[in-house]
Amino acid sequence: MARSALLPALLLAALGAAVRGAPPACDVPPGLWCSSRRVAAACQVEQQCLGLRRPGQPAARPVELSLYYESLCPACRQFLAAQLFPTWVMLYDILNITLVPYGNAQEKNVSGKWQFKCQHGSDECLGNMMETCLMDMLQDFDLYFLVIFCMESGSSVTGNIGACLQVYAPDIKLSDIMACVKGDRGIKLMHENAQRTDALHPPHNYVPWILVNGKHTDDLQAQAQNALFNLVCGLYTGPKPDACRSSGPSPAALKTMSRCLK
Structure with missing residues (x-):
């Protein structure tokens, strides 16, 4: 899963001026918001999840x-x-x-x-x-x-x-x-x-x-x-x-x- 796809949702949840939680229908942690289309829709991050890396695509070692x-x-x-x-x-x-x-x-x-x-x-x-x-x-x-x-x-x-x-x-x-x-x-x-x-x-x-x-x-x-x-x-x-x-x-x-x- 491409973590960077969660940026807008995380910024909204944690960096906004007011502390606000996820949409009521979103009952999973942020790390799973892009785990399926259904979950992405419930958490209102469908557009942010479109660019996910495909399974098996290699990635360099993180810093x-x-x-x-x-x-x-x-x-x-x-x-x-x-x-x-x-x-x-x-x-x-x-x-x-x-x-x-x-x-x-x-x-x-x-x-x-x-x-x-x-x-x-x-x-x-x-x-x-x-x-x-x-x-x-x-x-x-x-x-x-x-x-x-x-x-x-x-x-x-x-x-x-x-x-x-x-x-x-x-x-x-x-x-x-x-x-x-x-x-x-x-x-x-x-x-x-x-x-x-x-x-x-x-x-x-x-x-x-x-x-x-x-x-x-x-x-x-x-x-x-x-x-x-x-x-x-x-x-x-x-x-x-x-x-x-x-x-x-x-x-x-x-x-x-x-x-x-x-």
Whole structure:
């Protein structure tokens, strides 16, 4: 399925001035809107689905981007909302994203149980854990990234999760997320994020810390934070999608390249 065919519908659902859901008859996640003519009609994206790649048609390997971040770091929220999410929407078919919420946090084993201290306080630890549990429960990136974008772009990351779930993942109960957050599963998942972050080479010294195709350099970081759309289009080795002929998301929201230092 060509992901880029979902651009208009995703933009309407997630980037509009008002938060609105899919048409009432559309009861499937965005990743399946073009799975059949019936579903496309119900979700009002028939025209956008006409250009789907035929089964078996080869595709070049998507660009891989890994984001190591903190849920309340202003620079991380800015990058995720103003660069990463719009670029993913426009280049959906040629970009794979991995999210690792932990960043500059610290962990300590106390009597056999991991405890975490976060750069921006306990609310950030809560946000990191919420997003980690959300990813674990949903598994589907197309769904959990919509929820995380909704959380990170709103006024309160931790306070917005209930409303964001209602819009983008109504089958997931907030109580189930919180059971993970407060239980052993959440601690285990956060410890894994800590291990992945501590294993970075070179070691991170700020967030957002960005890997492109498994590599981090100062140049790649600067390009990603200033013009991610252009970077992804330039690195993709297959036929360029139509979106790459546009100018991409406006960089106006990123007047300076900011970071949260370790």
